[in-house]
Amino acid sequence: MQIIPVTFNDAAILLELSRKTFYDAFAHLNNAADMDAYAVKAFTLQKYRQELSDPYSYFYFAIVDDNIAGYIKINFNTAQTELQDPNALEVERIYILQQYQGQQLGKQLLSFAINMAVNKNLKYIWLGVWEHNYKAISFYESQGFVKFSSHPFVLGNDKQTDLLMKKEL
Numbered sequence: 001m002q003i004i005p006v007t008f009n010d011a012a013i014l015l016e017l018s019r020k021t022f023y024d025a026f027a028h029l030n031n032a033a034d035m036d037a038y039a040v041k042a043f044t045l046q047k048y049r050q051e052l053s054d055p056y057s058y059f060y061f062a063i064v065d066d067n068i069a070g071y072i073k074i075n076f077n078t079a080q081t082e083l084q085d086p087n088a089l090e091v092e093r094i095y096i097l098q099q100y101q102g103q104q105l106g107k108q109l110l111s112f113a114i115n116m117a118v119n120k121n122l123k124y125i126w127l128g129v130w131e132h133n134y135k136a137i138s139f140y141e142s143q144g145f146v147k148f149s150s151h152p153f154v155l156g157n158d159k160q161t162d163l164l165m166k167k168e169l
Helices: 008-029 032-042 045-053 105-119 134-142
Strands: 002-005 057-064 067-076 088-096 124-130 146-155 158-168
Touching: 002 105, 008 032, 008 045, 008 057, 008 067, 008 088, 032 146, 045 057, 057 105, 067 105, 088 105, 105 124, 124 134, 124 146, 134 158
Parallel strands: 088 124
Antiparallel strands: 002 057, 057 067, 067 088, 124 158, 146 158
16 A cells, blocks of 8 residues: 545545545444535535645545555644644544455554654644444554543534544654
8 A cells, every 4th residue: 555645636536535435434324314414514625625725734545556545634733623732643534445444554544644643753643433433443442542532523413422532652
């Protein structure tokens, strides 16, 4: 797997990849109306262009055999969804297309983010994960993350809970 930066010109590709991986991961676990209501706001070209323009947010594609297999979004400083700690890095998103799952790509992307944080002498890395995404929670725990808080995540009209997890470096 190669990890390459996503550029502003990749916004439309990133948008479609994000929408597909989000629906693949969560549509079967949630109400379709709530998924669609969330998607109308979350998956817009304007929003992705704005995120790609933020100097403290970075997107990277995971490339396998010259194909985009997934992506990661990493936030620093004021781009972090919460905390906004200059001594931390947030992994806001890791998504892998279904046909590439089981190939350790998520683990490689997470290691990439951890190495980035270590190289910047940060104190910890953190992320949010849906409380019912047991597979992801187990994965993060296996990588040394521990739960430290939670926050609400609204999917359409469904108020859900994301667990906040961090790994001290």
